[in-house]
Amino acid sequence: MSAASSATEPTAPRVRLLSRTVAASAIFVLMALIPVVSHLSDDPFLTLAFTRILVFAIAALSLDLILGFGALVSFGHAAYVGFGAYAVGVLMRHGVTDIFVQLACAIGLSAVFAAITGAIALRTRGVYFIMITLAFGQMAYFFFTSLSAYGGDDGMSLQNRSTVLGSDVLESNLVLFYVTLGTLVGLYLMATAIVNSRFGRVLQGTREDALRMQAIGFRPFRYQLAAFMIAGCMASVAGVLLANQAEFVSPAYMSWHRSGELIVMVILGGVGTLLGGIVGAVVVLLLEEWLSIFTTHWRMGLGLLLILVVLFSPKGIGGIFERVFGPRK
Amino acid sequence: MTNLFLLQLLNGVQLGILLFLVAAGLTLIFGIMDFINIAHGVLYMVGAYLVATFAAMTGTFWLGLLIALPAVVAFGLFLEFFLFRRLYDRSHLDQVLATFGLMLILTEGVRMIWGSSPIFVPVPDALSGSIRLLGIINYPVYRIAIIAAGFAVAIGLYVLISHTRAGMLLRAGASNRPMVSALGVNITWLFAAVFAFGAMLAGFAGAMVAPVLSVDPGMGESVLILAFVVVVIGGIGSVKGAFVAAIVVGVVDTMGRTFGPILLQMVLDPSAASQTGRTLAPMLIYILMALVLAIRPSGLFGRRGAA
Numbered sequence: 001m002s003a004a005s006s007a008t009e010p011t012a013p014r015v016r017l018l019s020r021t022v023a024a025s026a027i028f029v030l031m032a033l034i035p036v037v038s039h040l041s042d043d044p045f046l047t048l049a050f051t052r053i054l055v056f057a058i059a060a061l062s063l064d065l066i067l068g069f070g071a072l073v074s075f076g077h078a079a080y081v082g083f084g085a086y087a088v089g090v091l092m093r094h095g096v097t098d099i100f101v102q103l104a105c106a107i108g109l110s111a112v113f114a115a116i117t118g119a120i121a122l123r124t125r126g127v128y129f130i131m132i133t134l135a136f137g138q139m140a141y142f143f144f145t146s147l148s149a150y151g152g153d154d155g156m157s158l159q160n161r162s163t164v165l166g167s168d169v170l171e172s173n174l175v176l177f178y179v180t181l182g183t184l185v186g187l188y189l190m191a192t193a194i195v196n197s198r199f200g201r202v203l204q205g206t207r208e209d210a211l212r213m214q215a216i217g218f219r220p221f222r223y224q225l226a227a228f229m230i231a232g233c234m235a236s237v238a239g240v241l242l243a244n245q246a247e248f249v250s251p252a253y254m255s256w257h258r259s260g261e262l263i264v265m266v267i268l269g270g271v272g273t274l275l276g277g278i279v280g281a282v283v284v285l286l287l288e289e290w291l292s293i294f295t296t297h298w299r300m301g302l303g304l305l306l307i308l309v310v311l312f313s314p315k316g317i318g319g320i321f322e323r324v325f326g327p328r329k
Numbered sequence: 330m331t332n333l334f335l336l337q338l339l340n341g342v343q344l345g346i347l348l349f350l351v352a353a354g355l356t357l358i359f360g361i362m363d364f365i366n367i368a369h370g371v372l373y374m375v376g377a378y379l380v381a382t383f384a385a386m387t388g389t390f391w392l393g394l395l396i397a398l399p400a401v402v403a404f405g406l407f408l409e410f411f412l413f414r415r416l417y418d419r420s421h422l423d424q425v426l427a428t429f430g431l432m433l434i435l436t437e438g439v440r441m442i443w444g445s446s447p448i449f450v451p452v453p454d455a456l457s458g459s460i461r462l463l464g465i466i467n468y469p470v471y472r473i474a475i476i477a478a479g480f481a482v483a484i485g486l487y488v489l490i491s492h493t494r495a496g497m498l499l500r501a502g503a504s505n506r507p508m509v510s511a512l513g514v515n516i517t518w519l520f521a522a523v524f525a526f527g528a529m530l531a532g533f534a535g536a537m538v539a540p541v542l543s544v545d546p547g548m549g550e551s552v553l554i555l556a557f558v559v560v561v562i563g564g565i566g567s568v569k570g571a572f573v574a575a576i577v578v579g580v581v582d583t584m585g586r587t588f589g590p591i592l593l594q595m596v597l598d599p600s601a602a603s604q605t606g607r608t609l610a611p612m613l614i615y616i617l618m619a620l621v622l623a624i625r626p627s628g629l630f631g632r633r634g635a636a
Contacts, residue, residue: 073422120619123626127365127421127565131557132622138554139615146608256554260367260429267426300437306430310423311415 024275028185035174047177048245053285054180055242058187060265060277062234065191067263068272069200070227071207073130076117076137077262080110080232082144082254084239089249090150092158099162099170099240106236113140114232118225137259144251155250162244170244180241184278187234191274194230203227264306332466337587338580339462343472345579346479350534351552352559352571353486354527360503360566361523364413365421367428370553371435372528376401376535377544378443381450390453390540397536398529405528409521417520432549439546447543475537482533483572490568499523503566555582558614562621564631574629578614585613 031054038046059081066072087106088099096102117136121129145153161170169175194200205213206220213220243249252258261284269280287305291298355369379400384393412431416424456471490496501509502519510516535548542548559578563570590606597605621629 067422073425075425117619120622123622127359127363128561128627130365130421130425131561132618135554135558135561135615135618139612142611143608146611148604148607256550263422264426264429267422271422297437297441299433300441303430303433303437306433307412307427310419310427310430 020273020275024188027275027278028181031181032178035177044173047173049289051173051177051180051245052242053282054177054184055238055245056262056265056285057278057281058180058184058238058241059235060262060269060281061184061188061191061274062231062238062277063262064266064269064271064274064277065194065234066224066227066231067266068274068276069195069207070203070224072122072224072228073133073263074228074231075130075134075256075259075263076140077133077231077235078254078256078258079113079137079140080235081239081242081258082140082251083110083113084236084241085243085249085253086144086150086239087236088162088240088243089156089158092160092162093150093156097160097163098166099164099244102162103237103240106240107233110232110236111229114229115225118228118232122221122224122228134256134259137254137256141251141254141256144254151249153251155248155252158243158247158249161247162240176241176244180245183237183241187237188274188278191234194227195274199223199226264302268305268309333587335463336466336468337583339468339472339476341580341583342576343476343479343579344583345576346476346483347534347538348552348555348559348579349483349572349575350479350530352556352563352575353568354530355556356560356563356566356568356571357499357503357523358527359560361499361506362417362520363506364417365424365428366413367425367553368408368432368435369527369531370549370551370556371432371439372401372405372531372549373535373552374439374544374546374549375404375435376532377450377539377542377548378439378448378535379532380536380539381448381544382443384450384539390450394536398532401532401536402525402529405532406521406525408528409524413524414517414520436546436549443546445546447545449543450539452540471540475541478537479534482530486568495522555614558618560628562618562628564625564628567628567630570628570630578617581617582610582614585610589613 031050034050035047038044038050059077062080063074063077066074084106087109088102091097091102091105117133121132121136124132144150150156160168161176164170170179195204202213202218202220202223205218206223210220239253242253265280265284266277267280268276268283269278270276284302287302288298291301295301351369351373354372355366358364358366358369376397379397380390380393382393383396383400384390387393387396408431412427416427419427452469452471456474459467459469460473462468488496490499498509498514498519502514502516502523506516509519534552555578559571559574562578563572563574586607589610590603593602593606596602625631
């Protein structure tokens with residue numbers, strides 16, 4: 001993974017860290033202003049649309065944690081988003097509306113699924129890993145597709161959003177937006193802490209050379225599995241929020257197209273930067289919205305962009321950015 | 330019960346044969362070029378669409394098949410020349426992304442040209458109707474023809490790979506690419522040939538299945554995921570492994586869907602059994618894959634360690 005390794009080269013780490021903090025703050029502040037823009041332009045849909053973007057930013061962030069820092073190309077990551085969404089949908093059906101209970105179930109389910117499938121997938125590497133995570137993702141997808149008690153293929157719509165300790169504050173789109181943004185910021189800080197911790201260092205060391213890590217006395221498997229589980233749990237949080245944003249739950253959330261799109265977001269934004277996943281989510285989803293204005297065949301545009309980026313800018317959009325504004329070396 | 334069992338067994342083998350045709354190309358491309366192609370399922374789909382189109386144009390299925398096959402090969406070569414060739418030296422991640430993008434483009438392209446609604450291809454006259462097998466079940470002749478054609482291709486593939494010079498180069502390329510190149514084999518040509526070959530197999534599978542299934546833009550994806558499972562179980566690069574795994578996956582999947590609910594009725598009440606059965610059946614092959622990997626991480630016939 002040469003693209004991943006170059007992102008964390010120790011060239012002037014202080015400057016890099018500072019500029020990254022500034023960039024992150026700028027992005028989050030800009031995001032926080034969206035509802036204001038939405039209010040001024042009298043377009044309430046904007047807030048809701050950006051809530052969705054933030055949800056996928058959380059999912060992409062979680063994927064970047066394992067893809068960028070562990071070189072684990074998981075092609076089944078959307079499954080965890082689905083688990084989160086179904087935790088909301090299924091519990092709602094049975095009268096459990098509290099978001100904390102739903103979150104606990106989503107995270108628990110994701111942790112168990114990630115532990116089992118991760119333990120099997122991590123026995124392999126490279127192409128095998130990609131295909132196995134893809135297959136397990138599809139397994140989860142088919143499971144929920146055939147679950148006719150909960151809508152099956154069609155999914156199910158929710159009567160209400162989740163409650164927070166008995167209060168229905170989330171019914172307000174504005175509150176949901178800021179809750180989602182707050183979650184994103186919190187998880188971003190958590191992911192940054194993880195990456196810079198000893199655990200994160202071991203993970204990155206394994207990404208560079210698993211054999212050497214073993215030689216100096218680490219067991220990469222445990223660290224990789226733990227990271228795989230953490231990423232899955234984080235993605236399920238995104239799922240809980242997605243179900244609340246859309247007030248609808250469907251197996252389509254976990255299809256392999258979604259998993260592919262999550263990878264695309266991380267790559268376009270720049271692998272192994274944490275912020276990249278967030279930027280990628282914003283760019284990809286805005287691009288989708290924008291392209292779908294012109295044509296129903298917007299996927300073609302996305303596909304074309306993907307191929308062009310892979311062929312000409314291996315570092316993603318961030319790479320283009322760096323190239324245009326000059327390398328700071 | 331025996332009738333149903335035999336019927337489903339044949340259906341399972343037929344699905345397995347189709348999976349083998351798709352997976353054989355995938356596994357060769359993985360094994361020899363270390364290249365992961367998410368868009369491989371598209372070739373299967375394109376094969377089906379081309380046969381549908383040419384059969385409608387010429388009026389006969391056979392002529393349609395005769396034109397569609399070279400067209401798929403040409404299409405595969407076109408993709409190889411303009412895109413895949415540039416990706417061989419890239420990381421798997423780049424390959425996944427670019428071919429995922431290609432898949433999006435081609436699937437949308439198919440939607441633009443042929444529309445989203447399914448197309449039906451009539452079964453050729455010579456192979457219509459059904460015959461009585463073993464005196465107990467009626468089975469459509471066309472499905473038997475698919476099984477026979479698949480087996481014929483499998484045997485042909487075996488002969489080609491094990492007993493010809495081209496096959497020798499393929500095997501050599503799979504085990505040590507730089508060495509083959511150093512010995513003066515034109516590796517560019519070899520890669521293109523493998524690609525064209527894989528495209529032809531996938532396209533042939535799609536073309537054959539067109540009269541049995543409805544031809545729609547989602548058909549490539551469902552078969553691609555199953556083909557991945559087959560390749561993983563069989564072991565990357567092993568055509569023999571792909572064959573065994575494809576038949577097993579085809580039979581397990583088909584049988585599971587039919588007999589899962591029936592078997593569960595022994596321990597559960599009927600409605601719960603049919604519900605649980607329908608939920609669990611699609612997961613069977615993935616559980617099978619997990620079991621195989623737990624015991625042999627590089628698949629049934631994978632020679633190298635999990636690479």
